Amino acid sequence: xxxxxxxxxxxxxxxxxxxxxPFRSRGNRPDPYQVWLxxxxxxxxxxxxxxxxxxxxxxxxxxxxxxxSAPEAAVMEEWAGLGYYARARNxxxxxxxxxxxxxxxxxxxxxxALPGIGAYTAAAVxxxxxxxxxxxxxxxxxxxxxxxxxEAAPLPGSKPRLAALxxxxxxxxxxRARPGDFAQALFDLGATICTPRAPACALCPWREGxxxxxxxxxxxxxxxxxxxxxxxxxxxxxxxxxxxxxxLLRRRPPRGLLGGMLxxxxxxxxxxxxxxxxxxxxxxxxxxxxxxxxxxxxxxFTHFELEMLLLAASVPRLAPPEGMEARPLAEAAGALPTVxxxxxxxxx
DNA sequence: AACGCGGGGTC
DNA sequence: GACCCAGCGTT
Numbered sequence: 427x428x429x430x431x432x433x434x435x436x437x438x439x440x441x442x443x444x445x446x447x448p449f450r451s452r453g454n455r456p457d458p459y460q461v462w463l464x465x466x467x468x469x470x471x472x473x474x475x476x477x478x479x480x481x482x483x484x485x486x487x488x489x490x491x492x493x494x495s496a497p498e499a500a501v502m503e504e505w506a507g508l509g510y511y512a513r514a515r516n517x518x519x520x521x522x523x524x525x526x527x528x529x530x531x532x533x534x535x536x537x538x539a540l541p542g543i544g545a546y547t548a549a550a551v552x553x554x555x556x557x558x559x560x561x562x563x564x565x566x567x568x569x570x571x572x573x574x575x576x577e578a579a580p581l582p583g584s585k586p587r588l589a590a591l592x593x594x595x596x597x598x599x600x601x602r603a604r605p606g607d608f609a610q611a612l613f614d615l616g617a618t619i620c621t622p623r624a625p626a627c628a629l630c631p632w633r634e635g636x637x638x639x640x641x642x643x644x645x646x647x648x649x650x651x652x653x654x655x656x657x658x659x660x661x662x663x664x665x666x667x668x669x670x671x672x673x674l675l676r677r678r679p680p681r682g683l684l685g686g687m688l689x690x691x692x693x694x695x696x697x698x699x700x701x702x703x704x705x706x707x708x709x710x711x712x713x714x715x716x717x718x719x720x721x722x723x724x725x726x727f728t729h730f731e732l733e734m735l736l737l738a739a740s741v742p743r744l745a746p747p748e749g750m751e752a753r754p755l756a757e758a759a760g761a762l763p764t765v766x767x768x769x770x771x772x773x774x
Numbered sequence: 775a776a777c778g779c780g781g782g783g784t785c
Numbered sequence: 786g787a788c789c790c791a792g793c794g795t796t
Contacts, residue, residue, distance in 0.1 A: 464791080465791060466792095467791090468790085468791040468792090469790090469791070469792045469793070470779090470780080470781090470789090470790055470791090470792055470793090471780085471781080471782085471790065471791085471792095472781090472782065472783060472784095472789085472790050472791095473790085473791080474782080474783065475781075475782060475783080475790090476791090507780090507781080508780080508781075509779085509780025509781045509782085510779060510780055510781085510792085510793085511779085511780080512778095512779070512793075512794075513779095513792090513793080516793080516794085541793095541794090542792095542793070542794090543793085544792060544793045544794080545792090545793090546791075546792060546793085547791085547792075547793085550791065562791070564790085564791045564792075565789070565790060565791075565792085566790085566791065567791085582775085582776090583775090609791085610791090612791095613791055616791090617790095617791090622788075622789065622790090623784090623785070623788085624785090650788095653787095653788095682778085682779085683778080683779070683780095684779090684780085685779090725780090725781090726780085726781080727778095727779075727780065727781090728778070728779050728780065728781090729777080729778065729779075763780075763781090764780070764781060764782090765780080765781090775796100776795100776796085777794105777795085777796080778793105778794090778795085778796100779792105779793090779794095781790100782789105782790090783788100783789090783790085784787100784788085784789090784790105785786105785787090785788085
């Protein structure tokens with residue numbers, strides 16, 4: 427293992443340059459509920475996207491007990507637009523377990539056993555909320571450590587080695603004295619100095635100890651395995667409204683893509699485009715005179731691109747079939763995932 | 775170990 | 786466009 431630079435240099439930099447963030451406590455002791463909630467929201471989600479949503483979520487569910495006693499549909503609706511909806515389902519399940527046991531476990535192993543909490547989140551909550559001497563390893567930390575050590579092996583294969591290197595920081599007494607600050611200092615360094623492109627090495631408190639910077643290869647690290655191309659899929663959807671301005675929505679199956687979220691009824695998403703005639707069998711109400719809404723709604727998912735066409739019809743009064751519900755069109759967007767909002771954009 | 779799982783910011 | 790983000794659960 428190469429020598430790691432001193433934690434004291436990073437902590438001194440952090441004390442001068444730390445970011446002020448909505449979900450980061452100011453001086454007072456952090457609330458474990460708020461730390462946990464922010465860490466789950468921040469999984470694969472940018473700080474800018476989480477900021478306003480964290481405040482809104484906290485206003486609606488101020489404590490873990492309030493979240494535990496809420497209906498799951500209310501939690502899913504509050505999460506709408508944030509993506510990775512399994513997070514919301516696991517968040518709710520986790521809140522119930524924590525409320526039942528009277529509080530969060532205070533060590534990483536105990537946290538790791540809860541739904542939606544993996545190695546990263548367990549370490550982050552343990553360090554930030556409970557001062558446990560652990561180093562959470564997220565994308566920022568992987569990048570910082572890969573550069574410090576000039577680790578040439580590509581991700582994700584190099585994950586175990588980078589995690590082992592990061593864990594080595596807790597041998598430094600200065601890091602061990604302030605585990606929460608040290609973790610957040612690593613995040614801030616990765617977000618503002620040791621960035622994926624064009625890192626600001628001239629401003630880095632660890633410049634002297636960075637092997638990649640010394641070799642001039644920092645911009646090429648961490649190496650990553652090539653990704654597969656995303657295929658294009660097609661769908662046709664049915665916007666059924668009534669005279670009272672209600673729109674017909676359907677609840678998706680509880681697991682899988684957009685699991686548990688509301689949607690605008692439609693065909694399955696497949697490789698080949700749909701013709702209106704063959705899509706008709708998927709219409710929520712048979713025999714209506716569907717008319718094509720001009721335009722194509724496009725949306726990108728993690729592993730495929732989607733193009734959707736929209737058909738519209740109206741009835742005097744909606745009578746939702748089993749598994750569906752009617753909502754005022756004006757408020758439907760707030761309850762729908764972004765991919766479905768793209769369809770509503772077509773009728774505006 | 776590989777894959778499924780959203781959406782948006784940024785260059 | 787391509788990359789990446791305070792990753793997790795399943796297989």
